[in-house]
Amino acid sequence: MSALKSIKSQLRIIPEYMELLLPFAHSAHIRRHRAKIIASRVGLLSLLFAIMIPLWIVVDFFAFSWPTWAILAMLRTVSAIVFFGLYLMHQNCKTLNHAYLLLGGMMAIPPVFYLISQPFLINIETDALGTAVIGAYALLPFIVVAGLSVFPLTALEVLLTGLAVTVVVILGAAQQRDIDLQEFINSTWLMVVVLGVSIFSGMSQLHYMISLINQASKDLLTGAFTRRSGEEYLDLQFRIASRTDAPMSLLFMDVDKFKSVNDEFGHEQGDIVLKQVAKGLQKCLRRSDQLIRWGGEEFVILLPNTDVDNILPILKRLSDLTLGKRPDGKPVTISIGASELQTDGCEDWIEMVEKADHRMYEAKKSGRNKSVGPNPELNLNNIIAA
Template identity: 40%
Template sequence: MISFEKMYITISESLGIYTKDQLYELFTTKEHGLPISGHRAAIIQSRVFFFCVVFAVLVPAWSIIDLLFLPSALWGGLLTIRAVSGIVFAILAWLSRRQPTMKLARLLLAGMLAVTPIFYLASGYWIEGYPLTSQEQIIAGLYGLLPFVMVAGLTLFPLTLFEFLAYAVPLFLVTLVSAFPGSEAEIPQAVSTMWLLILILGVALFSSLTQLRYMLSQVSRASYDVLTGMLTRRAGIEVLDLQFRLASMGGGSMSILYFDLDNFKAVNDTYGHDTGDKVLKTASEQICNCVRKGDSVIRWGGEEFVVVLPTADPREANEVVSRIMTAGVGERPEGGPVTASIGVAEVQEDNVNDWKAQIELADHRMYSAKTSGRARSIGVDGNAILWAEGSQAQAVNK
C-alpha cells in the first residue's frame, strides 16, 4: 500500500498535479474556463493544420514509391485511395484555419484521425489480393505502420484523459482487428504488434496529459488575477469579444455589469493596502458566488470589476444585481457594508456595435450611479436598484 502511494505521488508530481482539482482537470473539461478552452482549441487546430498539410502532400506523393516497388496492377487502386485521402486532408487543413472553437477542434482532430484507419483498411484490402515478392512485401508492410503513426501523433495534442481515450480506442480496435492472427504461426507477430501499440499509447497518453497540465498552469497564471481569482483584463477581453460575437450573430442577449467599489480609496489610505486587498478579495469571492456557472467575472482594474452575463436580458441582469446586493460583498474595516456603484448594459436593448461600446455604456451608467449617491445600480431602462440596508434590495425610479 505504501509503495502504491509513493508511485501515485511520483506520477502526480511528474504531471504537475498537487490537488484534486488539478487531477480532475486532466480527466474532463467541465472545469476548464473560456481562456483555457480557447487556447487549447487554437493549439489543436493549428497542429491539425500542420499535420493535414503535410499528409495532403506526402500521401499522394508516396504513390511514386508504390509505382517503383509494387506490381503495376496495384498502382492504380492505391493511387485512387491516396488521392482521395490527400483531398480529405486538404479540406481538413482548410477548415482548420477557421475561428478556433473546441467543438470545431475536436471534429477536425477526429476527422484527421479517421482518414488514416480508413486508408489503412482500404489499402490493406487492395494489397491482400495480390501475390508479392519478398521485396514487395517489405514496401507493402510499411502500410501496417500507419496506425502507429497516428497514435504517435496524439503526443502533440493537449487532451484530457476522456478525449484521448475517445480518439485512441478506435485506432486500437482497428489495429487489433487487422493484426488478429489467422493461424497459430501468426500469434507471436500479432502479440508483438499489439504490445508495441500499447506501449506507444502509454507514452502518447503521458505526453498529452503533461502538455495539458502545463497549458492549464500557464493559462491560469496568465488569465487569472492572483489576488481575487477573477479573470485578468486581458483574458476578460477575449471572453467579451467571443460572447459579444455570439450574441450579435445569433440575435441573443448578453449583459454586462460594471462594478466600482464605493469609497475604496479611503480604505487603502486609512488602513493600508493589506486591508484593502482583503476587502477586494472578499468582494470578488462574494460576486463570484452569486453569478451563474457560465458567467465570467473580470478584474477590470483596481477596485473595478466587470461581470459578463451571456444570454441574460436586462431583467435577468437586474436579478443578478439584486442577488449580489442581498448577499453583500463584505464589510468595511470601520464597520458597515462594502457597497458598489453598478452600471448595466445589454447588447440588443442598447443596440451597441461592439463590446467596447457596451463597456463604455455600462461604465457611463456606473458613473451615473456613483454621482447619484453610490450604493446603487443603474439599469438599461434608467431605473436604479438601491443597495440593501438590511437583506433586501429596493428598486426605485431614477
Template identity: 45%
Template sequence: MQKLEIFFQMTAGRLLGAFPREELRSLLLPAGHAPLLARRRAEMIISRVRIVAALFALLTPLWIVVDALVFTYPVSIMLAAGRIVTSLAFGLLALSYGKSTKMADAYRALAMLFGIPTLFFIYSHPLLSHFQLVGPAAAIAAGYAFLPFVMVAGLSVFPLTALESTLFALPVLLAEALVALMQLGMLSWSSHLGAFWLLFLITAVAALAGMSQLSFMISLVGQASHDGLTGCFSRASGEELMDIQFHIAARSGAPLSVVFADLDNFKAINDGFGHDAGDSALNAAAEALRSNLRAGDVLLRWGGEEFAIILPDADCATATKAVARLRERGLGSRPEGGRLTASFGIAEHLADRATDWRQLVEIADQRMYQAKLAGKDRCVGCAEQG
C-alpha cells in the same frame, strides 16, 4: 457513456490520486471545461492538425517514388492512386478551419486527420497482402502494417482528455481488428493479438501524454486568465468571455446583462492608509461580490478599483435585483471603520439594443459614471433609462 465515465474516474483516480477532484475530472472528460480553456484548446488542436496535415500532404506523394522502385505493376500504380487521393485530402484539411476557435471544429479536424490515414491503411494493407512479395518489396510492405501504430502515437501531440483520446483511437483499433479478420488465414491469432496488444499499450501511453499536455494547459490558462491579487478573471480574459457570452446570447435571443462596479473614494484608502490597506479592501470587495453571484455569473477585475460582472440569462430586472442584493449585504469595511461602497452601472443587450459586447460594456461603464456623478453608493440601470 455513463459506465465509461465511471470506469475512467475509478481507473484514473487510482493512478492520479494526487490530483484534485475537479482537475482530475477535467483530465478525464471535456464536459465542464471553462470557455477560455475550450477556446485555447480548440485553437491549439486546429493549429496542430493543420501543421500535421500540411506535412503529410507533402510527404505522402513523395513515397510514390519508393513504391515505384520496389513494387511492380499493378501494385505500384494502385498504391500511387491511393497516395494521391490521401495527399489531396490532407491538403484540403490543412487549408480548413483556419480561423475557428470552436471545439466542434477541432473535433471534426481531428477526426479527419485520423480518418484519412485509417482509410488508406484499410485500402493499402490488404492490397499488399494479396501479392507475393520478396526482398525489399516485402520489407516495405511490412512497414505499411505499422501505420496504425504511428497514428495512435500521434494522439500524444494534442491536449486531449482520456475520453477524447479513447474515442479518436477507437476507429484505428477497429481498423486493425478489421484487417486482422481479413487476413485471418495468413497469420496466426497470436501474431494478431500481439500486434493489437502493442497498439493498445501505445494508445494508453499517448493518451497519458495528451492528458499531461492538457494539465499543463489548464494550469497556464488558469494563471494567465486570473488577476493575481483578487483571484477574479483579468480584463484580457474577461474581454474574451464577454465576446463568447455575447455571441451565445445573440444566437439564442437570451438576455445578457453586464454590471460595472467602481469602489467609492478608493484613492483615499491608498493615500491615507497605504497600498496594503487598499489591497485588503480590493480583496474584501472581490470576495463579497463573488460570494453573492450565481454559479454561471463571471466576476472580472476590469482595472484598478473597477470590477465588471457578466450575468448570462439575466434581464434588466434580474440584474437590478442582483445589484440590490449586493449593496444590501455590503462590500466590506473601510480601514477607518465605515462601509465600503461602490457605484454600479447596468446594461442589458436586448433592452439597450447593443450590437456587440464592446457597446454593451460602454453603456454599463457610462451608467456607472452617472451613478458617481449622482452622489456615489447607488446604481444606474437600464430601467432608469426609460
C-alpha cells in the same frame, strides 16, 4: 485537524484535474484558445503529410509489383489531396467543434488507408523490401494514436479516439484468413500502451496550455480576467449574441470608498480588500459568467444569455454575499451599474460597458451601495448588508 485540512486542500484541486479529464469543465476562454491550437497543429501536420505521402509512391514502386503499387499510389494521391484540403480549411476554424472535425478528419485518413490497402497486401508474394513496407503499413493505427500526443486533449478525448482506432485494428485483423492469436494479443497490448502514453502526453500538453493561458489572461492579485482578456471575451460574446439574437447583460461595479483604504491603511490592505471582493463575486457566478478586473477597484461581470429580467436574481444573490471587511471593521460595499444588449439597443460591447459605467456612477452619486439598471426594478438599495 491537520488531516482534515490536508483533505480539504486536496479537494480544492479536483476541479483542476477535471479540466484534464473531461472537456466539459473548460471555460469558453480555454475552449477558444484550445480550438486555435488544435486547428493550427492540424494545419501544420496536414500540410506535412500532403507533401510527404506522395513521395512514398517511389518506395511502393520498388516494393510491389503491378497493379498493387498503382493502387497504393492512387490511395496515396487521394489521401494527399484530402490532407491538403484540411490544411486549407484549418485557417477558418473558429470553434472547438470545428477543431474536432478537423482533428477527426486528419486522424481518420491513415486508418481508412490501412483498411482499404489491407486486402491488397494480404498474402502477396514480395521481397524483403515489400515485407518491410507491409509491416510499416500495419503500424499506421499505432502511429495515429501516438500522434494524438502532440495535441492539448483531455483523457476522455484521447480515449475515445484510441478506442475508435482500436476498432480499425480489429477490422484489419478480421480481413486476414488465418488470424495469429498471439500476434493479435501483442498488437492489442501495444495499442493499450501507446494509448496510455498518448493520454498522459495529451493531458500534459493541456495542463501546460491552460497554465500559460491563465498566467497571461488572469489578474495575479484577484484571479479575475485582465481587462485585455476581458475585452476579447466581451467582443466574442457580443458577436455571438448579435448573430443569434440572444440576450446578454453586463454589470459594472466599483468598490465604495476604496481610495480611503489605500490612503489610511496602505496599499497592502487595499490588495486584501480587492482579493476579498473578487472571491465573494466569484461565488455568485454561473459557469458561463466571467469576472473581469477592469482597472483598480473596478470590476465587470459579463452575463451571457441573460436578459434584463434575469439580472435581478443575480443582484439578489450579490446582496446575500459578504465581500469581507475593511481594515476599520466596516463591511466592504459596492456600487453597480447594469446594461443589457437588447433593452439598451447597444451597437457594440463598448457601448454596453459605457452605459453600465454611467449607471454605476449614478449609484455612487445617490449614496453608494446601490444598483442602477435599464429599468426601475433593478434600482436596489443596500446591495451589501452594512
